Amino acid sequence: MATAYITHRDCLLHDMGSIHPEAAIRLQAIQDHLIATGLMDLLHPVDAPNVTREQLERVHLPSYIDELEAIRPKGTLVQLDPDTAMNEYTLVAARRAAGAVIKGTEMVIAGDVENAFCAVRPPGHHAEPNRAMGFCFFNNVAVGVAHALQALGLKRIAVVDFDVHHGNGTELMFRGDERVLMASTFQHPFYPWMEIVEYPNMIHVPLPAGSNGTAFRDGIETKWFPVLEEFAPEMIFVSAGFDGHFQDDLGQLRLTEADFGWVTEKIVEVARRHADGRVVSVLEGGYVPDALGRSVGHHLRALMRLND
Numbered sequence: 354m355a356t357a358y359i360t361h362r363d364c365l366l367h368d369m370g371s372i373h374p375e376a377a378i379r380l381q382a383i384q385d386h387l388i389a390t391g392l393m394d395l396l397h398p399v400d401a402p403n404v405t406r407e408q409l410e411r412v413h414l415p416s417y418i419d420e421l422e423a424i425r426p427k428g429t430l431v432q433l434d435p436d437t438a439m440n441e442y443t444l445v446a447a448r449r450a451a452g453a454v455i456k457g458t459e460m461v462i463a464g465d466v467e468n469a470f471c472a473v474r475p476p477g478h479h480a481e482p483n484r485a486m487g488f489c490f491f492n493n494v495a496v497g498v499a500h501a502l503q504a505l506g507l508k509r510i511a512v513v514d515f516d517v518h519h520g521n522g523t524e525l526m527f528r529g530d531e532r533v534l535m536a537s538t539f540q541h542p543f544y545p546w547m548e549i550v551e552y553p554n555m556i557h558v559p560l561p562a563g564s565n566g567t568a569f570r571d572g573i574e575t576k577w578f579p580v581l582e583e584f585a586p587e588m589i590f591v592s593a594g595f596d597g598h599f600q601d602d603l604g605q606l607r608l609t610e611a612d613f614g615w616v617t618e619k620i621v622e623v624a625r626r627h628a629d630g631r632v633v634s635v636l637e638g639g640y641v642p643d644a645l646g647r648s649v650g651h652h653l654r655a656l657m658r659l660n661d
């Protein structure tokens with residue numbers, strides 16, 4: 354069965370200034386790499402729809418969505434926090450990014466494809482119910498999880514997050530929700546500086562700056578997978594951040610493309626044992642275009658099981 358590649362050209366229009374690392378070149382680098390390596394020919398391309406207001410309101414406060422819609426910059430940037438700004442097209446891109454995850458969720462649950470990768474921006478995992486932060490506006494993965502639970506009838510969903518930064522927004526949205534198990538690994542202490550609070554449905558693998566793939570794999574192997582096996586999710590969402598790569602300046606981990614391929618293979622194995630292979634993976638961070646393209650290549654090869 355196929356892997357969907359869900360994106361939209363509108364995701365290129367959001368721009369936070371010429372020196373901002375979260376830029377359209379990231380999606381172009383991914384696409385260039387997939388075309389150059391022939392991987393794009395093996396993917397099932399899908400255009401992302403717009404998310405609806407109802408779908409957003411499952412995880413964001415209506416007043417927050419109203420605030421964003423009221424900003425409407427025209428030819429200027431409006432800063433929401435020191436790292437996060439809106440241009441004229443930010444919400445146009447953000448609606449496609451969250452809509453991509455809705456589409457991927459529906460396709461995977463319908464059995465149209467085995468799994469899906471959403472090549473979208475802005476990213477989402479720092480977005481809180483009522484706050485944009487850390488380059489994020491709408492929490493794309495959380496919107497997909499809520500759709501699977503509330504509209505499509507699933508009862509047990511796992512979220513895994515291997516971005517170098519802690520997925521504080523997703524965590525706030527699902528803490529204490531027994532239907533969701535979130536397993537994350539991240540550099541710690543580090544942005545977003547959220548205190549790690551233990552909840553039964555939150556598994557944390559904090560890694561000190563300088564950690565390499567051995568520490569990453571050991572932590573995940575011992576802390577994530579026994580609990581994921583026991584939970585037996587019906588579907589897995591991935592906050593796929595590639596900024597733990599050793600070449601990426603936005604974090605200080607020492608991961609390689611092979612580490613991202615390894616964790617993806619392990620996720621796919623769990624999904625095949627418990628969830629009919631259902632995985633929706635969503636781009637979060639990754640800011641060195643070449644390294645990002647190669648990392649996504651390894652991630653997609655594992656989703657497509659080309660290494661089996």
Ligand SMILES: [Zn+2]
Binds near residue numbers: 517518596637638639
């Ligand atoms: Zn990140």
